[in-house]
Amino acid sequence: MSIAANPIRNPESGSARVMTKRAWWLVLLNVVLPGSAQVLAGSRRLGRFGLRCTFTLIGLVVIVGLVYLFRPEVVLTAFTNSIGLWVAAAVLVFYGIVWVVLTLDTLRLVRLVKAGPGARPLIAGFATVLMVVLAGTAGYGAYVAATASDFLSSVFVAGPTVPPVDGRYNIMLLGGDAGADRAGLRPDSITVASIDATTGQVTMIGLPRNLAYVPFVADSPLAAVYPNGYGAHDTCRVDACMLNSIYTEVELKSPEMYPKAIDAGSEPGIEGMRDAAEGITGLTIQYYGLIDMQGFSELIDALGGVDINVTERVPVHTDDTFTTVLFWFEPGMQHMDGYHALWYARSRHGTSDYSRMERQHQLQEAILAQASPANVLAKFESVASAGSQVVKTDIPQSMLGYFVTLAAKSKTHPINTVELTPANNVDPEDPDYDVIRSLIDTALTPATATPTP
Structure with a gap:
């Protein structure tokens, strides 16, 4: 043609x-x-x-x-x-x-x-x-x-990558509980996530906020002030001498202890908490993540809510009295928006701090499981907007690719937990830190088969 x-x-x-x-x-x-x-x-x-x-x-x-x-x-x-x-x-x-x-x-x-x-x-x-x-x-x-x-x-901050320590990355996670009725932020939830750098296996170590006589690592400026532990002999500069008060004391009373904190993408109070977490666990804490619990509800709303399996009745109280019950979370699967999820994690009325710790970890795991890539992408603008107001961390952008890969490996393993509570022979008001470190070492050390004679 x-x-x-x-x-x-x-x-x-x-x-x-x-x-x-x-x-x-x-x-x-x-x-x-x-x-x-x-x-x-x-x-x-x-x-x-x-x-x-x-x-x-x-x-x-x-x-x-x-x-x-x-x-x-x-x-x-x-x-x-x-x-x-x-x-x-x-x-x-x-x-x-x-x-x-x-x-x-x-x-x-x-x-x-x-x-x-x-x-x-x-x-x-x-x-x-x-x-x-x-x-x-x-x-x-x-x-x-x-x-x-x-x-x-x-x-996320700009910075170099850092290697794991003893084959692990340890990240301190703080749930910040700020409010008009208290001076400064006070961490209401303190967890150390210890991640195997090879397998991605995650162990969540829950630190009770009322731990007493908290030791600090030897090179911490707080160790010089409290050589026998935080609050020993009833000495501290705030109204309650326990773990979650360390942030408030350092941030409000002695921020000069950590002059390089701000430039490193942190805060003096956070660095004080890091020194405390290292002293308690015996682990090197490479990074931290601070989550504003009030803003956390916006993030949950942005994700479309969260499904929680409520195992026992949990009351919700008023903001003012912490005694009058507004309503109850009944046992069974519950789809919660941000407001209700936050109250489920924070409820104190008729419950213990240890019960709250369990509910907070349950909420964390549920969000991680339900925040699928498809869900995040579908609501990306609102998720990003909420997330930028909620999260503060010193994890550098250069480490994100590695941690995303590690997170994918983590999903193939169940999450281990170590709760430092009376059920595990830990009395937060009179803790034995040798026992605490032994519990953590046991949880982090892979079981080895006994050789056959």
């Missing part, structure tokens, strides 16, 4: 049936291999540009896929880094624009007026819907990437 008679290059030469078939072919080629429609039927220069863009994108996807297959932490590090996310956003915007240009040019090339009357709206509608869906997806992806970059920059 001569070029003059070829309906692909010469749309004046075909019948309505041929032109309809030609239109469908061009639209499908634009979908399967963007740029090919222009090479065959339009501006070859534009078509070659489109094909180069298409093959470059395919090459990038293949390379990223192969790297993820063998070194997933490399890809995750790139996409949990502000620069990497902005690059991804720019690439998505660029390809979205290229796709729109090529699709509009394809619609021009198909010559709808020469196609069959019944096929014209179908061809135009099909091409337009695909353009909107694919370009819209690219645009939303760019928006998510840009929002994620802003979120990561507001929460």
Whole structure:
């Protein structure tokens, strides 16, 4: 067939049936291999540009896929880094624009007026819907990437990676309980998450907020002030000499003890709590995470609520008296919004601190289990907005890819727990810290089989 008679290059030469078939072919080629429609039927220069863009994108996807297959932490590090996310956003915007240009040019090339009357709206509608869906997806992806970059920059600090200590990463998690009726923030929930750096196995060590005579690591400035433990001989500078008061005392009374805390992405009170957690557990605490418990409810709402299996009746009291019951959480599966989840974790009326610790850990595990990537992406804007107000940490962005990989491994193991409570022979008001460290060492040391004689 001569070029003059070829309906692909010469749309004046075909019948309505041929032109309809030609239109469908061009639209499908634009979908399967963007740029090919222009090479065959339009501006070859534009078509070659489109094909180069298409093959470059395919090459990038293949390379990223192969790297993820063998070194997933490399890809995750790139996409949990502000620069990497902005690059991804720019690439998505660029390809979205290229796709729109090529699709509009394809619609021009198909010559709808020469196609069959019944096929014209179908061809135009099909091409337009695909353009909107694919370009819209690219645009939303760019928006998510840009929002994620802003979120990561507001929460995580810039800093180098650090190696595990004795094969573990230990992260102190504080649930901050601020309020108008108290001076400063007071950690209401204190947990050390110890993570095996190879397997991802997580052990959650719950530290009662009322632990007394807390020891500090030897190089801590607090060890010089309280050589016999915090509050020994009833000496401290706040109204209650127990673990969760250390934050308040350091933050309000002696922040000069930790002059480098702010520059390191921390706070003096947090560093005092870190020294205490290391003294209690005997572990090196590489990082911390502080969660504002009031703002925590906004994060749960952003995720669409959380499902909790309530095992016993739990009362909710008023803010003022802590005695009058407003309502009860009844046993059974309960879907809770942020307000109710927060009260479930904090309720004191008729319950002990140890019961609260169990409920707080139950809530933490439920959120981790239900915050799936699909759920987070679907509500990303509200999740990111709430998260940036809720979380403070000194985990550097450079470690995020590694920790995401480690988190995936963690999901293959059950979470171990060590509760320093009377049920485990720990009296928080008169604790034996040798017993506490022995409990923790036992939990963190993998059981070995006894050799057969």
